[in-house]
Amino acid sequence: MDRYRISRRRFLTALGGLGAGLLLRPAWPDRPGRKPLVKPIPASGERLPVIGLGTSRTFDVPPGSEQSHALRPVMQAFFEHGGGVIDTSPMYGNAEAVIGELLGAVPHDRPRLFAATKVWTWGEQEGIEQMQRSMQRVGVERFDLIQIHNLRDWEVQLETLKAWKAAGRVRYIGITTSHGRFHDELEVILETQPFDFVQLSYNIGNRDVEQRLLPLAQERGMAVLVNRPFMRGELFSRVRGKALPAWATEFDCTSWAQFFLKFAVSHPAVTCAIPATSKVHHMIDNMGAAYGRLPDAGLRERMLQHMQAV
Numbered sequence: 001m002d003r004y005r006i007s008r009r010r011f012l013t014a015l016g017g018l019g020a021g022l023l024l025r026p027a028w029p030d031r032p033g034r035k036p037l038v039k040p041i042p043a044s045g046e047r048l049p050v051i052g053l054g055t056s057r058t059f060d061v062p063p064g065s066e067q068s069h070a071l072r073p074v075m076q077a078f079f080e081h082g083g084g085v086i087d088t089s090p091m092y093g094n095a096e097a098v099i100g101e102l103l104g105a106v107p108h109d110r111p112r113l114f115a116a117t118k119v120w121t122w123g124e125q126e127g128i129e130q131m132q133r134s135m136q137r138v139g140v141e142r143f144d145l146i147q148i149h150n151l152r153d154w155e156v157q158l159e160t161l162k163a164w165k166a167a168g169r170v171r172y173i174g175i176t177t178s179h180g181r182f183h184d185e186l187e188v189i190l191e192t193q194p195f196d197f198v199q200l201s202y203n204i205g206n207r208d209v210e211q212r213l214l215p216l217a218q219e220r221g222m223a224v225l226v227n228r229p230f231m232r233g234e235l236f237s238r239v240r241g242k243a244l245p246a247w248a249t250e251f252d253c254t255s256w257a258q259f260f261l262k263f264a265v266s267h268p269a270v271t272c273a274i275p276a277t278s279k280v281h282h283m284i285d286n287m288g289a290a291y292g293r294l295p296d297a298g299l300r301e302r303m304l305q306h307m308q309a310v
């Protein structure tokens with residue numbers, strides 16, 4: 001009888017927790033058989049879901065620890081809600097190893113996974129060894145995409161990446177930055193070099209790349225991954241306590257996270273945004289931006305004006 005009482009109390013507590021979870025869950029269209037919005041990689045026509053997953057800081061936890069176990073439901077929610085693109089780097093501490101651990105623990109459809117990492121070192125041999133280590137850590141036989149991180153030693157690393165791509169050891173090659181001070185140099189590189197992807201910072205609070213880099217990527221037929229779509233979380237501070245405008249329903253947006261993500265991925269040059277999160281309810285919220293309508297040019301202008309006013 002005592003055992004029954006305890007388990008009943010636990011049951012009711014669990015039920016209460018479930019209720020709270022449901023309340024936290026943002027309202028977004030939850031139709032069976034629905035498919036996430038996708039955009040094509042210009043180089044191949046292969047289509048990627050417009051919302052991916054970044055792993056800087058959030059996935060840099062000790063592998064095999066309580067913290068890495070706590071990320072399992074985050075990864076699970078990502079796949080369950082149509083995610084595919086995962087972006088990491090040897091620069092992000094344990095993140096590659098933690099992704100490898102989670103991919104081994106969380107059921108997913110391998111063809112839907114689009115695994116992207118970076119090379120971030122000086123020297124040809126160092127670059128090769130780093131990419132080999134990344135494959136072991138993430139547990140993939142080949143990456144879908146390897147990007148040169150922050151332009152580091154790009155001329156040397158590009159030669160290796162071109163050779164790896166020609167040999168079928170990587171499917172696509174790219175280059176990244178999140179620093180405005182690299183934009184001039186990146187522009188010159190993109191004008192002449194054969195990258196399939198470029199990764200940049202772009203969000204409703206920082207639109208520097210709209211001037212030259214996004215049009216150039218489009219002109220050169222390069223896919224664009226958007227990093228820092230939330231400005232590292234700063235955008236949420238700007239709208240704290242502010243209600244989402246009622247007209248956000250015109251592009252099926254039910255939260256500020258979706259507002260920011262839909263702004264980023266509705267730019268015609270952008271292929272996919274890679275927000276980072278360590279929380280399941282944030283993941284579900286973010287993945288909601290991969291569904292429904294995207295804002296058109298008129299609504300994008302309205303979003304900008306609204307952000308200037310808040």
Ligand SMILES: NC(=O)c1ccc[n+]([C@@H]2O[C@H](COP(=O)([O-])OP(=O)(O)OC[C@H]3O[C@@H](n4cnc5c(N)ncnc54)[C@H](OP(=O)(O)O)[C@@H]3O)[C@@H](O)[C@H]2O)c1
Binds near residue numbers: 087149178231282283
């Ligand atoms: N040069 C490069 O190659 C480069 C540079 C920068 C970034 N990146 C890549 O881009 C990814 C994204 O950039 P980022 O991580 O710097 O910043 P970000 O994605 O703009 O922001 C991440 C922050 O937003 C919070 N957040 C996420 N979803 C939220 C939600 N729904 N509601 C409220 N808060 C939310 C996260 O906290 P919680 O954990 O609490 O959700 C985290 O603090 C990186 O992880 C990395 O993969 C690449």
